[in-house]
Amino acid sequence: MRTELERKRLSLRVLLETAQELAGILQPRKIMETFLLTAMGPIGAMRGVAVLARPAGCEGMVLSRGLPPAEAEALEQRLPDICDAYFPYRDLDGDFPSSKIRVIRRDQAGGDSLLPRDMDILLCFNVDESHCGLLALGPLLSADEAGAGAELESDASTLLHSLLHLLIGALRGALAVSNIRQLSVDLGRKNDRLTEALASSHAVQRGLDRRVHQLAAVNELAAEMAHLREVQGILDRFLLTMLGAFSVGSGLVLLLDRAAHGVDLAVRGAPDTGLSGYAAADVLVYKSFTASGGRSVAPLTVEPVGDPAASLAGSGLPFEAACAIYFALDRDVQGVLVLGETISGEALEDDDVQMLRAQVGTLLGYVQGARHLATITALNENLTRQNEELTRTVTALTEARQTIDLLERAGERVRSFLRTEGQRSRRFSWLDCGVILVAAMLLGFLFNLASPNGVPLVPEHLRRPPAQTITAQKARELQQSEGALLVDARPQAFFDQQRVRGATNLTPALFDMMYLMRFAQVPLSTPLIIYGGNISRRWDEDVAAKLMAREHERVLVLEEGLTAWAARGYPVEP
Amino acid sequence: MRRNIWRDVLGRWLALAFRFYLGGVFVYASVYKIGYAAEFAETIASYQLVPALAVNAFALALPWLELICGAMLVAGVRVRTVSAMLGALLAVFSVAVVVNLLRDTPIDCGCFSTLDERMTWLTLVRDLTWLAMTIHVFFFDSPLALERRYQSTLKEIET
Amino acid sequence: MRRTLFCALALALLLLAGCRGPVEDLVGDYESERLDLSPARLTLRSDGGGSLTVGAEEAPFRWEVRDEGQVVLHTRQGGVISARRGRGMLELEMPGAGKQVFRKAAK
Numbered sequence A: 001m002r003t004e005l006e007r008k009r010l011s012l013r014v015l016l017e018t019a020q021e022l023a024g025i026l027q028p029r030k031i032m033e034t035f036l037l038t039a040m041g042p043i044g045a046m047r048g049v050a051v052l053a054r055p056a057g058c059e060g061m062v063l064s065r066g067l068p069p070a071e072a073e074a075l076e077q078r079l080p081d082i083c084d085a086y087f088p089y090r091d092l093d094g095d096f097p098s099s100k101i102r103v104i105r106r107d108q109a110g111g112d113s114l115l116p117r118d119m120d121i122l123l124c125f126n127v128d129e130s131h132c133g134l135l136a137l138g139p140l141l142s143a144d145e146a147g148a149g150a151e152l153e154s155d156a157s158t159l160l161h162s163l164l165h166l167l168i169g170a171l172r173g174a175l176a177v178s179n180i181r182q183l184s185v186d187l188g189r190k191n192d193r194l195t196e197a198l199a200s201s202h203a204v205q206r207g208l209d210r211r212v213h214q215l216a217a218v219n220e221l222a223a224e225m226a227h228l229r230e231v232q233g234i235l236d237r238f239l240l241t242m243l244g245a246f247s248v249g250s251g252l253v254l255l256l257d258r259a260a261h262g263v264d265l266a267v268r269g270a271p272d273t274g275l276s277g278y279a280a281a282d283v284l285v286y287k288s289f290t291a292s293g294g295r296s297v298a299p300l301t302v303e304p305v306g307d308p309a310a311s312l313a314g315s316g317l318p319f320e321a322a323c324a325i326y327f328a329l330d331r332d333v334q335g336v337l338v339l340g341e342t343i344s345g346e347a348l349e350d351d352d353v354q355m356l357r358a359q360v361g362t363l364l365g366y367v368q369g370a371r372h373l374a375t376i377t378a379l380n381e382n383l384t385r386q387n388e389e390l391t392r393t394v395t396a397l398t399e400a401r402q403t404i405d406l407l408e409r410a411g412e413r414v415r416s417f418l419r420t421e422g423q424r425s426r427r428f429s430w431l432d433c434g435v436i437l438v439a440a441m442l443l444g445f446l447f448n449l450a451s452p453n454g455v456p457l458v459p460e461h462l463r464r465p466p467a468q469t470i471t472a473q474k475a476r477e478l479q480q481s482e483g484a485l486l487v488d489a490r491p492q493a494f495f496d497q498q499r500v501r502g503a504t505n506l507t508p509a510l511f512d513m514m515y516l517m518r519f520a521q522v523p524l525s526t527p528l529i530i531y532g533g534n535i536s537r538r539w540d541e542d543v544a545a546k547l548m549a550r551e552h553e554r555v556l557v558l559e560e561g562l563t564a565w566a567a568r569g570y571p572v573e574p
Numbered sequence B: 001m002r003r004n005i006w007r008d009v010l011g012r013w014l015a016l017a018f019r020f021y022l023g024g025v026f027v028y029a030s031v032y033k034i035g036y037a038a039e040f041a042e043t044i045a046s047y048q049l050v051p052a053l054a055v056n057a058f059a060l061a062l063p064w065l066e067l068i069c070g071a072m073l074v075a076g077v078r079v080r081t082v083s084a085m086l087g088a089l090l091a092v093f094s095v096a097v098v099v100n101l102l103r104d105t106p107i108d109c110g111c112f113s114t115l116d117e118r119m120t121w122l123t124l125v126r127d128l129t130w131l132a133m134t135i136h137v138f139f140f141d142s143p144l145a146l147e148r149r150y151q152s153t154l155k156e157i158e159t
Numbered sequence C: 001m002r003r004t005l006f007c008a009l010a011l012a013l014l015l016l017a018g019c020r021g022p023v024e025d026l027v028g029d030y031e032s033e034r035l036d037l038s039p040a041r042l043t044l045r046s047d048g049g050g051s052l053t054v055g056a057e058e059a060p061f062r063w064e065v066r067d068e069g070q071v072v073l074h075t076r077q078g079g080v081i082s083a084r085r086g087r088g089m090l091e092l093e094m095p096g097a098g099k100q101v102f103r104k105a106a107k
Helices: A002-023 A028-043 A069-077 A079-086 A141-146 A154-225 A231-245 A278-291 A350-426 A430-450 A472-482 A492-497 A511-519 A539-549 A561-567 B002-035 B037-047 B052-075 B079-103 B121-139 B146-158 C002-019
Strands: A045-054 A059-065 A101-104 A121-126 A132-140 A251-257 A262-268 A301-304 A323-328 A333-339 A485-488 A528-531 A555-558 C028-032 C040-044 C049-054 C057-066 C070-074 C080-086 C089-094 C098-104
Touching: A002 A028, A002 A154, A028 A045, A028 A059, A028 A132, A028 A154, A045 A079, A059 A069, A059 A079, A069 A079, A079 A132, A101 A154, A121 A154, A132 A154, A154 A231, A154 A350, A231 A251, A231 A262, A231 A333, A231 A350, A251 A278, A262 A278, A278 A323, A278 A333, A301 A350, A323 A350, A333 A350, A430 B052, A430 B079, A472 A528, A472 A555, A472 A561, A511 A539, A511 C049, A511 C057, A528 A539, A528 A561, A539 A555, A555 A561, B002 B037, B002 B052, B002 B079, B002 B121, B002 C002, B037 B052, B037 B079, B052 B079, B079 B121
Parallel strands: A485 A528, A528 A555
Antiparallel strands: A045 A059, A045 A132, A101 A121, A121 A132, A251 A262, A251 A333, A301 A323, A323 A333, C028 C040, C028 C098, C040 C049, C049 C057, C057 C070, C070 C080, C080 C089, C089 C098
């Protein structure tokens, strides 16, 4: 009895010591080692092997005690086989009976050769859902006494079970601790990773913000530039927007037109250092072209300039070039965009450069549009001018046609006039008669005025008092009594035809000559009786006047003339 | 064809001959009268038909009328009018001649110059012949007229 | 063309009229022979003028030669005296007084 109690007390002590030993240990290996050490003694085993494995992963640890080192090492090498042999239910997922302890008899075990010989006690146990353990002990001291293969005493078996329960508990705790530790470590790592991800997401956020800002600026630029019609304005606006979008303090855009020999320049944040001059601008553009990747001036080329600070040095830039983009609209029109340092001092990223490049491409589109617009405007103006000229020409033509019409009408009038004249030449015209008569009279009178042999228009006898007259009877008496001389004043033909007998012919026309020759000796006192006159001419009056002018005292005109004389029956001849 | 030629000769070309003849006669007749207006006035007075007031005016204008009409007739200007006027003149002359022949006035014709041959019935015949010529000229269109030149020029222009 | 012709014709007619002018051998002084009339001297000048002088008075005239040796004297008043030219003399047809012979005076 006492022995019984002693044994019980011993067992309890062992259990207590073991529990104390195992209490502070957290590592499973250490636990296993300690357990093996403490358990072999009370059980009375000379050698012991303990295996803790995870059947799912065929991994684990093999601890041995009392085995020669070579055998221990070989045992460790055979861990997977041991797992296969002693943990056949490992495939059953998650259905390990908790703390189930199986006592395996040697003859029952399949992998006899796996473990060292004379392992009398073989126990398999589950630690938790994923860990299994194996404990082999032997040979027992007591068995030597009781015979090989003797059954373990029930006390010892209970002790062993209790010990195992302790082990399992310690292992569970250690595994849990290690699990927790592992979890904590994982947690920490994850935490680190999360922190990193957060940082990178912040960076991305910043980049996105900047891009959004840039895109917003670009959008704004597009909206604004759509209204700009002039290249200079577009450049100004573009540069301003780019500076704002990429947070750059200074920059310039230069557009060189080789065909028109002109330069469009926009500078911001720096003074203009004479780049608007064609030669300087040409140098800058050429430098940027050679420094850019492009080898040919293809239309709508946009190429970033490599190492702008070095390649563009000495071309008169008013600031340090941090980024430059060469662009060509076509063979003649090229340019460069140069940006200085950003305000924050950071260099522009590749994305920014690409963005910038894309924007320059857009700029090219606008510039081309503006240039086309200018061309169209010029063409339009040209057209307008041509239109005006055409209008003028049409007006001139219309005037000319009117003139021609007028001339034609005039010609028609002249023609009709000539035709009328021609017809008139064949027609009798009273007007022509009148004209000819008037012309004849005018010419006659004018000629008469100028002629030395002119005649008076009005008969002379009407302008003087009529001469004294005498009747035929008295005349006859006078002729007979006083020897009055009868003078015939009519022209010779009339005188020759019939005359008063003894009359003398003295016409006014020949008065001077005839008077001188025939009347010069006639005494002035002799009465002179003159006759001869008709409806057209009073010759008698004329002669009488002339005779009186020659101071003949008695000059008388015979009334009724020769007619009266003849009617009275006085003598006539022939 | 033959008839046309004859009509031409008896119409147009005879009219041309008459024009030249009559024109020449009148121009020739006018020259002396213009030079010796006083003598022509005496001649008119001898006819005893024109009132005393008009005699001198007559003597001045008539020669010029003859000259103008004769010249126009030769030149072929206003041929119809001129021939009509000359015809009228000749008619007046004829009447004057007839009157004075009937009166038995012993005067010269005075047609060309003062000391002409004595006026006889032959003078009347001559005047009437000339009158017939003017009538012929009046009715027949004659070539070589100065005014026709416009006509031909006009045709040239129009074609 | 015709106008020139006419001008030439008219000129010729005028010349024809004017050229019946003075003939040189007619120019000179003539003495009258008739005794019943006053002794008179007739002068024909080469410029176509002439005069009849009786005593101290003289009457001017113009003269021209017509065909057949006929000489015509024109007075200013429109009178005409016809004369026939003979050898060294002029025979004037004095109206109402018959012929009057003027002999050319010796120079």
